[in-house]
Each structure stands twice: as structure tokens, then as C-alpha cells.
Amino acid sequence: MSILHKGDKVGFIACSDGRDRSKSNIYLTLENILAQFSVHAVYAKTFYAVGNTPFSGTPEERAAELAELYQDKEIKAVFDLSGGNAANELLPSINMEIIKENPKPFVGMSDLSVLNNALFTLTGVPNLHYQTTNLLGPDSAFQMELFTKVFLTDWHNPNELVTFPYTWLRGSSMEGTVIGGNARCFLKLAGTPYMPNPEDKLLFLESLGGGPAAIASYIAQLTQLGFLERCNGILLGTFTELEQSAGMPTAEELVLAATEKFGIPVAKTAKLGHGYDSHCLPIGMKLQL
Structure with a gap:
């Protein structure tokens, strides 16, 4: 289509x-x-x-x-x-x-x-x-x-929309319906009927603003909501402010530490986020990476 x-x-x-x-x-x-x-x-x-x-x-x-x-x-x-x-x-x-x-x-x-x-x-x-x-x-x-x-x-097939390159931080494959987006804004839905269920989902996260402490707080909230335990995997986009300032720890390190006990796959791309070279990602479609 x-x-x-x-x-x-x-x-x-x-x-x-x-x-x-x-x-x-x-x-x-x-x-x-x-x-x-x-x-x-x-x-x-x-x-x-x-x-x-x-x-x-x-x-x-x-x-x-x-x-x-x-x-x-x-x-x-x-x-x-x-x-x-x-x-x-x-x-x-x-x-x-x-x-x-x-x-x-x-x-x-x-x-x-x-x-x-x-x-x-x-x-x-x-x-x-x-x-x-x-x-x-x-x-x-x-x-x-x-x-x-x-x-x-x-x-x-929605997988034809996966036009962006990505690398694996943990695991080698994941499958599920994509949810997420800008971490700060996605979390506005927490506790409301508008928040998607994380079961069988791929959670995509990116951010324009925020240093290590801000990104750590988003990840902590997602952990406390049960998202990181229940989703099928996490795809990280760009974290603009954090990456441009070379802040430590990185978003990748924060997510890997938070999900270590769950063992879920984690992938990273530099082509989804707020950059002018960013690609398109379907939300609400099932993808296999």
C-alpha cells in the first residue's frame, strides 16, 4: 500500500x-x-x-x-x-x-x-x-x-519502513509493536488511559534535552511503571543534549544497567530523533529487528 x-x-x-x-x-x-x-x-x-x-x-x-x-x-x-x-x-x-x-x-x-x-x-x-x-x-x-x-x-510490510541502520547493545533480535518516542513527552501519559500497554511491545526512546540525571529519571520512571520488565525490547534513538555534551553516563549505559536483570534486547540508532537526518518510525505497527 x-x-x-x-x-x-x-x-x-x-x-x-x-x-x-x-x-x-x-x-x-x-x-x-x-x-x-x-x-x-x-x-x-x-x-x-x-x-x-x-x-x-x-x-x-x-x-x-x-x-x-x-x-x-x-x-x-x-x-x-x-x-x-x-x-x-x-x-x-x-x-x-x-x-x-x-x-x-x-x-x-x-x-x-x-x-x-x-x-x-x-x-x-x-x-x-x-x-x-x-x-x-x-x-x-x-x-x-x-x-x-x-x-x-x-x-x-511495516519492516520495509526500517530504513535506518542500528547496532545491537544486547541481544541480536527483537519483535513487537512499536510504542514510545520522546521520553519526556511519552511519560506524560503515565497513569492515564492513553498510555499503551508494554506487553509484546518494542519501546522506542529518544530525547532532545536532558543531561544524565534527567535521562536517568525517565528510565527510573519507566522501570517503576513496569515497562522495562514487560516490553520485548528497547530501541534507542538519539539523546541530543546528552550526546552533544558527552555527558556520562550515556543513555546506552543507563538503559543497559536498568535492564540487566531482565535481559531484554537493546538496540541503538543514530538516525531516529531530533536530527535533520532522522528517519521515520511507525508507532503502532509490528516490527522485527
């Missing part, structure tokens, strides 16, 4: 922090890039920040606009171009039945890890951990090729 075809429409929305209207040229350029693929963008009313607030609308307004994009039969994927902190405000107001009845991928990352996982948990509809604005970045040529492969090429 191919997610998009020539002539299709995609929705642009900001379910987390609203976008800065003074930077509208960025999104116009992105529109033009998608037009090269004969894909056309439709903006939600809740895209740009309103007034002096960081929000593109109230949580209820943002959730209603999200529902509109799902109900529009011409829109084949929802691209959330935001990030920040505010995505979890929407959760009680999202009409999950509309998403079940109109399944299409929600595409976003960072704070959108909240929605990637919550929408999958309550609807069973898989989503994509991907930053669409990377099409504008310094690795745009690579990203154009990746976009073609992920969104515009027929694929029959």
Missing part, C-alpha cells in the same frame, strides 16, 4: 504549541515541496499561535480541528508540524470514534509522541514518528528520497 498518491491532500495542524505566524514562509516552502510530489496541504484553523499565547486555540478547538481533518475524506494523512509542551491538553477532547471510523496516519514527533501513542492506544490506528519540516533542512535531498519511500511507494 502507499500512504499518499498524486493529487492527495494532507492536513497541517499544530496540536502542541501554535506556530509562529512570522515564520509562515517556512510552511509555504513546505507546501511548495509537497506540491512537487503533487500532494497538497490543507491548514487547520488551529495552526498559528493566537494573540500573545503559545496556543493555536483552546484544547477543545484544537481537538475539533483534528476531528475535521480526520473526517475530510480527501485528506489522507495528518501532519502535525508543532512541538513543545501542550499536546496532552487535547486528550480528553479528542473524538476517538471519528478517528476509528476514518483511519489515517498522524505524523509528528517530539511532544507529538503524546498523540502518536494515545491515538494508537485508543483507536488501534498506527501513526508515524517523523518531522516533516526536515524536508526543508540541510539534509533535504535525503529527506525527499525518504519521503518518497515512506509515503509515496507501495509497501506491504
